[in-house]
Amino acid sequence: SAVISQKPSRDICQRGTSLTIQCQVDSQVTMMFWYRQQPGQSLTLIATANQGSEATYESGFVIDKFPISRPNLTFSTLTVSNMSPEDSSIYLCSVEPGRSTDTQYFGPGTRLTVL
Amino acid sequence: GNSVTQMEGPVTLSEEAFLTINCTYTATGYPSLFWYVQYPGEGLQLLLKATKADDKGSNKGFEATYRKETTSFHLEKGSVQVSDSAVYFCALLNRGGGKLIFGQGTELSVKP
Numbered sequence: 532s533a534v535i536s537q538k539p540s541r542d543i544c545q546r547g548t549s550l551t552i553q554c555q556v557d558s559q560v561t562m563m564f565w566y567r568q569q570p571g572q573s574l575t576l577i578a579t580a581n582q583g584s585e586a587t588y589e590s591g592f593v594i595d596k597f598p599i600s601r602p603n604l605t606f607s608t609l610t611v612s613n614m615s616p617e618d619s620s621i622y623l624c625s626v627e628p629g630r631s632t633d634t635q636y637f638g639p640g641t642r643l644t645v646l
Numbered sequence: 647g648n649s650v651t652q653m654e655g656p657v658t659l660s661e662e663a664f665l666t667i668n669c670t671y672t673a674t675g676y677p678s679l680f681w682y683v684q685y686p687g688e689g690l691q692l693l694l695k696a697t698k699a700d701d702k703g704s705n706k707g708f709e710a711t712y713r714k715e716t717t718s719f720h721l722e723k724g725s726v727q728v729s730d731s732a733v734y735f736c737a738l739l740n741r742g743g744g745k746l747i748f749g750q751g752t753e754l755s756v757k758p
Contacts, residue, residue, distance in 0.1 A: 532692075562744075573735065573748045574690070589745070623689055625746075633678050633697065633739060635746055639689040 533558055533628045535638035543644045544614055551610045552641045554624035559604035561627070564635065565597070568621040577622075580607045614645045648673045652736050652749035659726055659756050667721040667752045669710075669736035677738040679703075679712055679719040680746070684733045693721075693734070726756045 534557040544550050554563065565577040577597055578586040586599040600608045611618050621642050625635040653668040671679065681693040681703070694703030699714035708723045719736060736749040 564746075566746075573750045574746070575748075576745050579744065621689075625690075633741070634680070634692065634695060635739070636692060637682070637690040 533560065533626050533636050535624065535626060535636060537624060537638040537641050539641060540639065541642040541644075543646060545646055546615055548614055549610055549612045550614065550643060551608050552622055552624075552643075554607045554609070554638055556605045556626050558628065561604070563601065563607045564625045564627075565599065565607075565609045566623045566625065566637075568623065568640070570619065574623065577609070611643065614643075616645045619643060619645045648677070648738060648740065648747045650736050650738055650747050650749035652734075652752050655733075655751070655753040657752060657754050659754070661728055661756055661758050662725045663756075665721070665723040665726045665730075665754070667734055667736075667754070669719045669721065669749060671717050671719065671736075671738050673717075673738055673740065673747075675741055676714075677740050679710070680737045680739065681708070681710055681719070681721050682735045682737060682748075684735065684751075686732070690735065726754070728756045728758055730754060731756045 536555045538553045563580045566574040568574045577592045578588045580586045580599045580601040582601045598610045621640045623640045625637045649672045678697045680695045682690040683693045694705040696703040696712035702711045710721045733751045733753045735751045737746045
């Protein structure tokens with residue numbers, strides 16, 4: 532498995548501002564993922580972040596709205612840009628520790644409220 | 647395409663009751679199957695998994711068997727506790743990793 536931390540754990544933001552969420556892993560991992568969980572809903576993949584290449588976004592998510600960085604094998608950031616109340620969600624990062632594990636482990640999530 | 651369907655919640659049980667949460671899936675190939683649990687105010691924790699047909703995943707008294715013939719992965723526990731109150735998510739992952747496909751989640755509430 533892997534130990535994953537996220538910062539901040541929660542935040543309340545104003546409409547039109549941006550928030551950057553950090554995800555830190557205690558070991559080097561190739562694949563990191565960012566998910567969104569809207570209130571009372573299931574999880575939806577935003578993008579896959581691999582070190583050394585641009586993030587791959589799922590349908591409905593664009594880089595201008597959710598820019599992602601992956602500077603090394605233990606760290607990634609997700610920015611939620613120009614926020615609106617519809618962006619109020621829990622944002623979770625996950626990692627797949629190794630090619631053979633075929634299992635993803637999740638961070639504790641960042642609870643974002645946009646006013 | 648790939649999809650996961652769970653029984654709708656909320657499910658309310660008394661302590662020590664038997665639990666079943668149904669999960670069926672549609673997938674190309676032979677995916678791995680997972681149950682994740684989300685306790686109130688927390689992130690997702692992996693509860694159990696199975697990677698091939700007839701595999702049984704188990705953890706903390708919970709079990710689920712990968713049934714290829716019925717494309718199901720139902721979660722069971724013989725005697726639930728108040729501390730099991732949480733939202734349970736069934737999910738699949740196609741071979742080679744990547745995108746987890748989640749069911750809609752089932753909220754379980756266990757009353758003393």
